[in-house]
Amino acid sequence: MNSVKPSRNITPPALYALLGADTTSPLCHLMRQVHFLANLAGKLQSFLEAPLNRHCVVANYAGETLVLHTDSSAWASKLRYLAPSIKEFMQDECALAGLQTIRIRVSPLPGYTQRSNYKKLLLAPHVSAVIRQSALSVTDEKLKKALLAISTHTDN
Numbered sequence: 136m137n138s139v140k141p142s143r144n145i146t147p148p149a150l151y152a153l154l155g156a157d158t159t160s161p162l163c164h165l166m167r168q169v170h171f172l173a174n175l176a177g178k179l180q181s182f183l184e185a186p187l188n189r190h191c192v193v194a195n196y197a198g199e200t201l202v203l204h205t206d207s208s209a210w211a212s213k214l215r216y217l218a219p220s221i222k223e224f225m226q227d228e229c230a231l232a233g234l235q236t237i238r239i240r241v242s243p244l245p246g247y248t249q250r251s252n253y254k255k256l257l258l259a260p261h262v263s264a265v266i267r268q269s270a271l272s273v274t275d276e277k278l279k280k281a282l283l284a285i286s287t288h289t290d291n
Contacts, residue, residue, distance in 0.1 A: 172196065175229055179203075182224050187213055194242075199235035201225060204242040214239045263289040 176193040183191060190210040194202040201222075205211050214221070218237045225231045258266070263286045270282035 175201075175225070175231075178229050179221070179225075182221070182228075183217075187217075194240065196231065196234075199233050200238055201231070201234055201236070202238045202240065204240050206241070206243050208241050211239050211241050258286070258289050260289055263287070 172193050172195065175196060179191065179193055180188045182188075187210060190207070191203055191205050191214060194204045196202070203214060203221075205214055218239070222234055222237055225234050225237075266282055267286035270279050270286060273279045273282065
C-alpha cells in the first residue's frame with residue numbers, strides 16, 4: 136500500500152487573503168468596514184487632544200451618521216462641545232463629505248473599570264445607636280432589616 140506523505144513546504148494562505156479573494160462575501164465586506172473604522176479611529180485619535188482621545192472610540196459610520204462611544208457622561212459632554220470641529224475634520228481630512236450627524240453614546244470602553252469616587256458613609260456611634268433603637272421599634276420587617284443594616288456602618 137502506497138501512502139502519500141504531506142509536504143512540509145506548504146504554507147497555508149493568510150486568512151485575510153482568503154476572505155479578500157471573494158469580494159462579494161459578507162466577511163470581505165465586514166473586513167473592509169473594520170479596516171475603514173480603524174482608520175477613522177486612528178485619525179480621530181490624532182485629532183483629539185489627550186486625555187479625551189483615550190476616552191473616545193469610533194463605533195460606526197453609516198449613511199450620514201458617525202457614532203462615537205465614550206466611557207462617561209463627562210467625556211460625552213466634551214465631545215458634544217467639540218462635535219462641530221470633529222464634523223469639519225472628518226469631512227475635510229477623512230473624506231467623509233456626506234457626514235451630517237455625529238452621535239455620541241456613553242458606553243464603557245473595552246478594558247475600562249469604573250472607579251468609585253465616593254467613600255462609604257460612616258455613622259458616628261451615637262447616630263448608629265439611635266438608628267438601631269428605632270429599628271427595634273419598627274413593625275415592618277423589611278424596613279427593620281434595612282435600618283439594622285444601616286446601623287452597622289459606624290466609624291468605630
